[in-house]
Amino acid sequence: MTDASLVVTNLRVEFSGFVAVSGVSFDAHPGEVRFLIGPNGAGKTTCIDAITGLVRATGSARLGEKELLGQQVHRIVRLGVGRTFQTASVFEELTVLQNLDIAAGRHRTPASLLRARRGTDASIEQALEETGLTGELATPAGILSHGQKQWLEIAMLLVQDAKVLLLDEPVAGMSHDERAATGDLVQRIAAKRIVLVVEHDMDFMRRFATRVTVLHQGKVLSQGTVAEVQADPQVQEVYLGTADAIAVGTPNRTEV
Numbered sequence: 710m711t712d713a714s715l716v717v718t719n720l721r722v723e724f725s726g727f728v729a730v731s732g733v734s735f736d737a738h739p740g741e742v743r744f745l746i747g748p749n750g751a752g753k754t755t756c757i758d759a760i761t762g763l764v765r766a767t768g769s770a771r772l773g774e775k776e777l778l779g780q781q782v783h784r785i786v787r788l789g790v791g792r793t794f795q796t797a798s799v800f801e802e803l804t805v806l807q808n809l810d811i812a813a814g815r816h817r818t819p820a821s822l823l824r825a826r827r828g829t830d831a832s833i834e835q836a837l838e839e840t841g842l843t844g845e846l847a848t849p850a851g852i853l854s855h856g857q858k859q860w861l862e863i864a865m866l867l868v869q870d871a872k873v874l875l876l877d878e879p880v881a882g883m884s885h886d887e888r889a890a891t892g893d894l895v896q897r898i899a900a901k902r903i904v905l906v907v908e909h910d911m912d913f914m915r916r917f918a919t920r921v922t923v924l925h926q927g928k929v930l931s932q933g934t935v936a937e938v939q940a941d942p943q944v945q946e947v948y949l950g951t952a953d954a955i956a957v958g959t960p961n962r963t964e965v
């Protein structure tokens with residue numbers, strides 16, 4: 710549970726002269742499902758990389774009173790900021806439970822390690838339940854479905870008690886049912902945490918976002934509710950001629 714908000718102000722990232730993120734500002738609060746969308750190359754992943762300390766950035770990214778920029782990666786993790794990657798990064802040869810044990814490592818006392826060998830501890834059980842993976846406890850992560858691997862990554866952040874979850878294209882490559890399940894999961898976990906979903910799938914965004922920031926060429930193009938962003942002519946223009954054009958251009962289209 711967190712009361713703090715994530716406030717990003719004037720974020721800027723430069724890669725040897727190329728400005729990938731330029732003056733980006735947005736905030737995310739517990740209880741909302743915050744989306745960051747934009748075409749490929751817009752700078753979405755770079756924003757997450759900057760917030761988590763993987764690339765150098767200027768500006769500010771504050772979690773409550775704490776400035777994240779300039780801190781080392783492990784410090785940012787310890788402050789409660791977790792992220793997933795576009796390609797799931799679980800330990801494929803280990804079981805679901807073993808993956809969660811590793812994620813829970815920093816909280817483990819010898820006594821709870823013993824308990825974990827006999828059964829599972831409460832935080833792991835809860836994460837398994839929340840992500841629908843209870844039945845897969847003994848399954849090697851490598852043979853999970855694509856969707857289940859993403860959920861395991863999220864479960865690993867939950868056992869770490871992450872206050873901020875930055876999810877990079879969590880539904881890419883998922884089936885229709887997996888997308889719906891992921892949307893429900895994201896809504897559940899966002900109730901008590903800060904959740905920022907990076908996505909270029911407009912349909913998923915329209916179903917689950919509370920507020921949206923649209924990035925284009927490293928800059929904020931538009932920001933607001935789903936309805937506001939969809940009605941923004943600038944957003945429609947950027948997505949025009951792409952596969953998403955119809956979804957953006959017809960805000961009243963019936964949901965599937």
Ligand SMILES: Nc1ncnc2c1ncn2[C@@H]1O[C@H](COP(=O)(O)OP(=O)(O)O)[C@@H](O)[C@H]1O
Pocket residue numbers: 724727729747748749750751752753754755756
């Ligand atoms: N390490 C890097 N070095 C140089 N350019 C990069 C690097 N990472 C990303 N970029 C460039 O920055 C831009 C934004 O990339 P990215 O944040 O991955 O976009 P998105 O996630 O929105 O698709 C792209 O033009 C990309 O090629």
Ligand SMILES: [Mg+2]
Pocket residue numbers: 753754755795
């Ligand atoms: Mg990306």
